[in-house]
Amino acid sequence: MTKSFYPPVRTLMGPGPSDVSPRVLGALARPTIGHLDPLFVDLMDDVKRLLQYVFQTDNALTIPISAPGSAGMEAAFVNLVSPGDTVIVCQNGVFGGRMKENVERCGATAVMVQDRWGDPVDPNKVSEAFKAHPEANLLAFVHAETSTGVRSDAQTLSQIAKQHGALVIADTVTALTGIDLQVDNWGIDVAYSGTQKCLSCVPGIAPITFSPAAVARIESRATKVQSWFLDMQLVMGYWGGNSKRAYHHTAPVNAMYALHEALLMVEEEGLEQAFARHQRHHNSLVAGLEAMGLAMAVAPEYRLPQLNSVLIPEGVDDAQVRKQLLEAFNLEIGAGLGELAGKQWRIGLMGYACNDVNVTRCLTALGAVLGR
Numbered sequence: 001m002t003k004s005f006y007p008p009v010r011t012l013m014g015p016g017p018s019d020v021s022p023r024v025l026g027a028l029a030r031p032t033i034g035h036l037d038p039l040f041v042d043l044m045d046d047v048k049r050l051l052q053y054v055f056q057t058d059n060a061l062t063i064p065i066s067a068p069g070s071a072g073m074e075a076a077f078v079n080l081v082s083p084g085d086t087v088i089v090c091q092n093g094v095f096g097g098r099m100k101e102n103v104e105r106c107g108a109t110a111v112m113v114q115d116r117w118g119d120p121v122d123p124n125k126v127s128e129a130f131k132a133h134p135e136a137n138l139l140a141f142v143h144a145e146t147s148t149g150v151r152s153d154a155q156t157l158s159q160i161a162k163q164h165g166a167l168v169i170a171d172t173v174t175a176l177t178g179i180d181l182q183v184d185n186w187g188i189d190v191a192y193s194g195t196q197k198c199l200s201c202v203p204g205i206a207p208i209t210f211s212p213a214a215v216a217r218i219e220s221r222a223t224k225v226q227s228w229f230l231d232m233q234l235v236m237g238y239w240g241g242n243s244k245r246a247y248h249h250t251a252p253v254n255a256m257y258a259l260h261e262a263l264l265m266v267e268e269e270g271l272e273q274a275f276a277r278h279q280r281h282h283n284s285l286v287a288g289l290e291a292m293g294l295a296m297a298v299a300p301e302y303r304l305p306q307l308n309s310v311l312i313p314e315g316v317d318d319a320q321v322r323k324q325l326l327e328a329f330n331l332e333i334g335a336g337l338g339e340l341a342g343k344q345w346r347i348g349l350m351g352y353a354c355n356d357v358n359v360t361r362c363l364t365a366l367g368a369v370l371g372r
């Protein structure tokens with residue numbers, strides 16, 4: 001007979017999911033209640049307020065989408081982009097390529113601004129693209145590129161879009177609660193994220209926020225949003241306002257308990273303290289890796305503390321090292337993605353997994369496997 005599944009206890013130091021705290025796992029096991037139960041409606045209101053806190057926004061339309069980060073990306077594009085639009089899309093890694101795919105599937109044109117994988121988005125190229133395409137009404141970029149470990153300057157990029165009267169979509173899946181992200185102050189119109197990176201919650205939920213200007217664009221659309229499930233005008237009836245909730249879909253009730261608990265943990269620690277913790281442990285990890293003779297792939301000023309790209313030394317078998325780390329040390333680190341496969345490892349220090357024990361564990365394990 002098939003038996004119940006009991007996974008081993010791994011240490012998750014890859015690009016996500018990250019380690020989930022026992023407190024969050026405990027919340028998942030609480031009794032399921034109805035998704036229109038008045039107590040669940042109260043919980044939804046708490047979750048919205050806590051999401052506003054982590055996104056640093058007053059946007060009323062700040063909600064968790066009941067699907068992974070990729071659905072957050074899709075929700076941003078299908079709601080803001082109409083057929084015939086021109087969108088400037090920045091690509092400096094894997095996720096910018098997915099944005100292009102989303103724009104084109106909306107029947108719009110993507111004007112690509114390309115930068116080397118491992119560099120941030122170049123604001124000058126974005127300005128040039130707006131000059132060459134004055135019809136562009138939207139800019140899209142990835143704040144924290146998980147495929148390369150690079151931070152782009154979200155504030156400067158958003159200001160350029162504003163100067164050209166365009167709205168801004170920022171992918172903040174890996175950024176949220178790991179590095180500073182000021183949705184309102186920086187002028188980001190739509191930011192989406194995922195629960196399994198620095199929030200250290202279970203995968204499968206996509207926090208998202210829409211500015212009043214983004215909501216106005218959605219409300220003035222001439223064509224229906226192509227996706228029924230992700231149409232914000234319909235979702236707003238379920239998650240929005242204080243009025244009675246209209247049934248749209250069944251929220252993943254227990255996963256929402258977990259998100260609520262994970263957000264409480266961020267609020268208790270404080271955002272500033274969380275950013276400082278990520279920076280501190282990143283500094284220790286980098287010092288240790290360099291002492292072992294390993295080299296970082298990204299210039300210091302653009303490095304993400306929560307996602308550390310390391311060059312794989314000549315002659316080292318990438319897959320073999322990761323296999324040994326997993327089997328002998330129960331430690332997961334990330335492989336290179338796309339064109340960086342086999343060339344880099346990605347070591348995550350995300351949320352609950354970002355602590356001194358994990359830094360030491362990772363350095364010890366890698367040192368043992370590499371014989372350094």
Ligand SMILES: *Cc1c(COP(=O)(O)O)cnc(C)c1O
Nearest residue numbers: 068069070095146171173174194
């Ligand atoms: C992980 C990630 C996504 C996709 O999130 P899923 O939850 O895997 O769908 C999108 N963008 C970035 C930058 C990511 O790191």
